[in-house]
Amino acid sequence: MTTDVHETSVFLGAESDQPNWQAVYAEQLPKVYNFLRYRLGNEAIAEDLTSRTFEKAWRERHRYRRELASFYTWLLRIARNVAVDHLRTAHEHEPLEEAQDAPADGTPEEEAVIRSNFARLTALVSTLPERERELLALKYGAGATNRAIADVTGISESNVGTILHRTVQTLRARW
Amino acid sequence: MDDLFMLSGLRRPRAEFAKRLSERLDQIDFQQQAARRPLRPAARITAWAAGVLLAVGAFAVPSVRAGAQAFLDLFRVVNFAPVAVNPEQMKEVVSKQQLDLPKLLGEQVQILKEPTPPQSFTSISAAGAAAGLRVRTPAWLPVGVEQQRIDVGGESAASVTVSAEKINQLLEAFDFTDLSVPDSVDGQVATMRMPPVVHIGYGSEKTHVSLMQARQPEVSFPAGTDLALLAEVALRVMGIERAEAHRFAQNVDWRTTLIVPVPVNVARFRQVDIQGHPGLLIENARESGKVDVPRRGQILWSSGDTVFALAGNLPSSQLFEIAQSVQ
Numbered sequence: 001m002t003t004d005v006h007e008t009s010v011f012l013g014a015e016s017d018q019p020n021w022q023a024v025y026a027e028q029l030p031k032v033y034n035f036l037r038y039r040l041g042n043e044a045i046a047e048d049l050t051s052r053t054f055e056k057a058w059r060e061r062h063r064y065r066r067e068l069a070s071f072y073t074w075l076l077r078i079a080r081n082v083a084v085d086h087l088r089t090a091h092e093h094e095p096l097e098e099a100q101d102a103p104a105d106g107t108p109e110e111e112a113v114i115r116s117n118f119a120r121l122t123a124l125v126s127t128l129p130e131r132e133r134e135l136l137a138l139k140y141g142a143g144a145t146n147r148a149i150a151d152v153t154g155i156s157e158s159n160v161g162t163i164l165h166r167t168v169q170t171l172r173a174r175w
Numbered sequence: 176m177d178d179l180f181m182l183s184g185l186r187r188p189r190a191e192f193a194k195r196l197s198e199r200l201d202q203i204d205f206q207q208q209a210a211r212r213p214l215r216p217a218a219r220i221t222a223w224a225a226g227v228l229l230a231v232g233a234f235a236v237p238s239v240r241a242g243a244q245a246f247l248d249l250f251r252v253v254n255f256a257p258v259a260v261n262p263e264q265m266k267e268v269v270s271k272q273q274l275d276l277p278k279l280l281g282e283q284v285q286i287l288k289e290p291t292p293p294q295s296f297t298s299i300s301a302a303g304a305a306a307g308l309r310v311r312t313p314a315w316l317p318v319g320v321e322q323q324r325i326d327v328g329g330e331s332a333a334s335v336t337v338s339a340e341k342i343n344q345l346l347e348a349f350d351f352t353d354l355s356v357p358d359s360v361d362g363q364v365a366t367m368r369m370p371p372v373v374h375i376g377y378g379s380e381k382t383h384v385s386l387m388q389a390r391q392p393e394v395s396f397p398a399g400t401d402l403a404l405l406a407e408v409a410l411r412v413m414g415i416e417r418a419e420a421h422r423f424a425q426n427v428d429w430r431t432t433l434i435v436p437v438p439v440n441v442a443r444f445r446q447v448d449i450q451g452h453p454g455l456l457i458e459n460a461r462e463s464g465k466v467d468v469p470r471r472g473q474i475l476w477s478s479g480d481t482v483f484a485l486a487g488n489l490p491s492s493q494l495f496e497i498a499q500s501v502q
Contacts, residue, residue, distance in 0.1 A: 033186075037186070050192075056451070078451065085451075117183065140185075154492055
């Protein structure tokens with residue numbers, strides 16, 4: 001299941017290049033945060049990099065051109081680069097950890113199962129190549145469509161679908 | 176393990192974190208950053224502006240040149256932004272109207288400084304010293320691809336004198352009766368100085384990759400020049416539809432943005448992000464029947480005071496990786 005981006009909801013008007021930042025913040029914060037959480041597997045780092053992403057987008061928003069890319073894609077590109085920069089400078093990848101502080105939606109029992117499953121999933125994901133990890137984070141963390149992932153990564157849409165399909169099959173086999 | 180399972184680990188950000196970040200964003204004085212500065216007499220065109228001349232260099236790649244040459248000959252000193260153009264359609268109009276476009280526009284261009292022939296260097300540092308910039312190189316190249324040569328092309332400069340009469344002649348020839356430029360632009364002179372360009376060639380038996388980099392070119396023009404109007408003229412001549420050309424011309428900041436014309440019959444393009452900077456990927460159409468041969472492609476981007484153009488016969492994903500690794 002992926003979510004389509006409702007571009008019109010975050011723009012002030014049909015002809016405006018300036019997004020409604022309140023709407024952007026409310027709509028995109030969970031997507032960027034979960035992308036980075038999926039990508040890095042660490043709550044604290046995901047929060048830190050989410051902050052960097054939004055601060056960078058805020059400062060550079062005058063460079064955004066609506067006719068060239070969707071706002072969602074633009075923001076994800078920034079998040080992606082923030083993650084890449086982090087991974088380049090980190091001495092080693094942060095250990096994947098189970099979510100501890102994030103708000104939960106279900107009963108304690110349901111949440112315990114979900115947390116356990118997610119911890120196991122992130123451990124498995126950590127064994128995958130960087131490209132596959134990134135695509136999974138974009139797909140299931142940010143909820144991006146294959147088309148949006150293609151725009152963000154430069155990989156063709158059909159290849160994105162193929163790689164994701166194979167990657168999920170791999171995870172399924174190792175589960 | 177299905178999509179629902181994969182999504183089951185998603186979490187809402189902590190409310191405290193969301194609130195704190197929101198407050199931090201509020202503290203950033205974005206109004207000041209967004210405010211557009213008034214046009215200065217010698218406004219320095221940065222960022223995308225620098226892509227122009229490197230775009231010309233990138234289009235010198237043989238397989239693209241055939242389709243782009245006529246166009247670039249005409250517009251090489253005009254501000255551009257990435258737009259798809261149809262050179263065939265333009266040629267048709269030129270031929271139909273018996274326009275001598277090189278003469279029509281060429282007379283307005285004066286070469287102030289011819290570039291000196293490229294000079295070869297054996298080291299990156301020596302090339303950088305000659306060009307006056309810190310030369311960046313890719314940290315990643317495909318297996319077997321190695322540095323083969325380093326050249327530095329000399330500085331060049333040109334000026335363009337605007338002629339209202341000639342522009343209106345052109346508009347008339349294209350039958351754009353809704354658009355005209357006022358006599359007040361007549362005689363205005365824009366000058367462009369292109370700093371030395373460092374060209375590093377990489378290759379293997381079958382692969383050829385070029386990385387060009389230079390300091391931002393400087394373009395100056397008289398105060399009060401109606402850049403949006405001139406841009407609209409250029410966009411219309413390039414074949415952009417009337418309403419779209421007007422909207423585009425009015426909404427783009429022409430102090431920082433140039434038109435990069437991409438012939439639709441030989442290439443396609445899309446915006447990419449190179450190390451946090453906006454870039455443009457131009458991908459050639461595949462030669463007929465050669466499905467297993469990678470398209471040639473180019474990526475243009477700028478970083479700080481340097482502009483880059485990367486070109487090669489590699490899949491765009493590999494060109495993208497090379498560009499991302501330039502440091």
